[in-house]
Amino acid sequence: MNYHVPVLLQEIIDGLQVSEGKKYIDATFGGGGHGMEIVKAGGELLGIDVDPEALEHARRKIENGEWKIDKKKIALVQGNFRDIDTIAQDNGFYPVDGILFDLGVSGHQLDDRERGFSYKFADAPFDLRLNQEEGAPASEIINHENEEQLSAIIGTYGEEESCGRIAHALVNNRVKKPFRTTGDVLHSIQEVTGDRNTYKTASRVFQAFRIVVNDELSSLKKGLDGAESVLKPGGRIAVISFHSLEDRIVKQFFQRSGFTLVTKKPIRPTRMEQQENKRSRSAKLRIAEKI
Ligand SMILES: C[S@@+](CC[C@H](N)C(=O)[O-])C[C@H]1O[C@@H](n2cnc3c(N)ncnc32)[C@H](O)[C@@H]1O
Structure with a gap:
């Protein structure tokens, strides 16, 4: 390939x-x-x-x-x-x-499941770092930032209208189980979108966290x-x-x-x-x- x-x-x-x-x-x-x-x-x-x-x-x-x-x-x-x-x-x-x-x-990078850049691998680590030898994976941001900050990240860097509802779902779900994989993130997005537009929304949410993780x-x-x-x-x-x-x-x-x-x-x-x-x-x- x-x-x-x-x-x-x-x-x-x-x-x-x-x-x-x-x-x-x-x-x-x-x-x-x-x-x-x-x-x-x-x-x-x-x-x-x-x-x-x-x-x-x-x-x-x-x-x-x-x-x-x-x-x-x-x-x-x-x-x-x-x-x-x-x-x-x-x-x-x-x-x-x-x-x-x-x-x-x-x-x-997109096709390497271990990097977490693509939502098509549901059980990949939600990492998104361009250089995995530096900084922390994107899952840490989801697990540690407050709801308002998560909403701002998704709204500003993903230009996603449902940023508030997605941030709310992320914060609710991380209490049950800390986020680790791309599938964990997709699941929260799907709760907000239903089955419609999940992938389009996911691509904006992934873009937002990629931008932040790599500054x-x-x-x-x-x-x-x-x-x-x-x-x-x-x-x-x-x-x-x-x-x-x-x-x-x-x-x-x-x-x-x-x-x-x-x-x-x-x-x-x-x-x-x-x-x-x-x-x-x-x-x-x-x-x-x-x-
Ligand atoms: C779209 S690819 C480039 C593909 C390349 N032009 C080719 O034809 O093979 C973007 C590359 O830029 C690197 N990259 C992204 N941000 C960077 C940065 N801030 N500094 C250096 N490299 C970066 C990524 O790691 C990735 O390998």
Whole structure:
């Protein structure tokens, strides 16, 4: 099975104007779908990912020759892109011609039941951490936050209208048995939704807790600020976002002085790409150039 099917691949290579001898950072390396294409197109790449497993997978592919690339053209670093400027400087990879953020989780992370990213595995641990070596799983938030805070999390980061009722169900149910699995969470959601819309609601609730557990929105803001300082004048930042909270941050960041918009409106995957890769459906790509 594919580790991850890259979204808007050609649009990224074109949009970042990848060419021989230029330097690029892939701040969300994942399965290397975009990163490897950048290297094949002649770029030198610094690949960053917060998930140690993603980088282990990539290193194996490079070592066993499955990825036929010049090893000197790629460096991989485990870290959070909120520290992109320090990571670039520490690795002598600075300034650069282009930076990619392909936000969210990879297909592999979604399909790995132990990570708890998907509600399709009912008995998986409700974890949701991008890096399982840091912080606490999402189940701890459900078990310890008060009802008002849980409602605020689900409402703000999941944009879910029934946030109050879901928070109430969670708090009621955790008294009987502490939350541990994705199934425990689904069960509480189902109490509120009945059988209708359970999965749509679950995807918003899971999104909310994932954002909080990984501090995703503030990492994105810091990451974009850091990216600006690492970029050469004339260099480009490309961001693929998957929900409106991320997209709003990107849009506002690019509207600041210091950037010219390359994409006046976000680029969406073609209908064919959306049919072939369902996970691409909500993707929006915005690109801007540093003045
Ligand atoms: C959608 S996947 C990227 C897929 C990749 N472009 C490809 O084609 O294979 C997103 C990746 O970003 C990583 N990630 C998410 N937030 C991050 C952060 N704040 N810092 C570094 N990596 C992050 C995730 O661990 C995941 O591997």
